[in-house]
Amino acid sequence: MELSQRDRLSELVEELTTSGQQQISREKMKEIKKICKESIDGINHVYHSIMSRLNKDHAEIRLAAFNLATEIFPKSHHFRTVLLDNFQEFLELTVEINFERPLPPPLPVSRKLQSLAIQTIQSWHSFYGSAYKRLELGYQFLKQFKKVEIEDAQARAEEERVREAESQKNMKRTHKERLEAVIKDMEGFHVEETDDNEAVISTLIDLQRLLITKHLPAVRYWVQIFTRSGGELDFLTRALELKRSLESSSQKFSQLNIKFKSGIKKMILFSWEVRSHSIDTKHSHIHHMANQMAASFEDEEDDTDFIEVSEKEGNGSHIPLSLQVKNVPIPWTDCSTRSKVSVMRPRGSSKRRAR
Structure with a gap:
C-alpha cells in the first residue's frame, strides 16, 4: 500500500471518530472500503487505527x-x-470485562457503548459463531461474565423485533386504509362539510357567489359591448379568455360535489347556477358572434391591400329618396327600447296614395 493511501486511511478514521456525528458518513466509509479492497495492508492499517481510537x-x-x-x-x-485474534482486549475496551479498565466518561455514552457492544457480539455469534472459534469462546465467556446484561440484551432485542414487526403491521394497515379512502373519494372527486372545514367551505361559497353574480355578468357584458362595437379585437379576445377562465373556475367548484350539512346552502347555490345558466342562454348568440368575429379578424389582411375609390357622380347622389331611406339599416336595440323606434316615411307614402 502506498504511503499516501496509508495517510489517507489514518485521516479518514480520525475524521469519522472525532466528528461527533451519530451517523457515519457514507462517502468517507465508501472511500475506506475502496482502499481496503486493494490490499490486506489497508485492512491491517484500518484495524490498528480503530484499536488506537x-x-x-x-x-x-x-x-x-x-x-x-x-x-x-x-x-x-x-x-x-485480526480483530478476533485480540478479542479479549476488544471486549475490555467496549464491554468493560476488566474492572481495572472501566469505560471512560461521559457515563451515558459509555453505557450506550456497552449495551450496543453486547448486542452486536451476540449478533456476530449468531451469524459467524461456528466458523470462528475465538468468537465462540469470547461469547461464552461474556455470557457467563455478563449473564444479566446478555439476558437483558436478548430481551431487548426480542422486544425490538416484536415492536418493529408491529410497527410494520400498523404501517401497512394505515397505508391500506388511506388507499381505500382515496379510492372511495375518487369514485364518489365529493367533499363533505364538517365542523373542521366549515369555514373553508363558507369562503368557497362566498367566492363562488361573487364569481356568478358579479364577475361573470360583468365580463359577459364586456363581451357584449365589444361584439356590438365591431372593433377592439384585442380587448374582445382578452374578455373572451377571461370569461372562459371564470366559467372554468365555477365548474371546478361544482365538481367538488360538496355535501353540505344543511340544505339551505345547496338551495342558494342552485339558484345562483340557474341564474348563471339563464344568462348564458340569453347571451349565447352574442358569444357565438364574438368568436366568429375574432376568427374572421385573425384571417383579415392589411388595409393597404385595398384601393380607395373616390366617390363619383352617380354613385348615390341620384338614387331616389324613397330607396335611400329604405336601405338605411335600423340600429340593433334591446327589446325594452325597440318599440320606441319610429321609421321615417318618405313623401308620397302608401298612406297618402290611398287617399
Missing part, C-alpha cells in the same frame, strides 16, 4: 470507533480474523 479515554470516540468496526467486520474475513 478504542484506547482513547473518551466514550464518544470509542463509540464511533466501535461503529466503524461494525461496518468493516461483515465485509472482510481478514478484518474479522
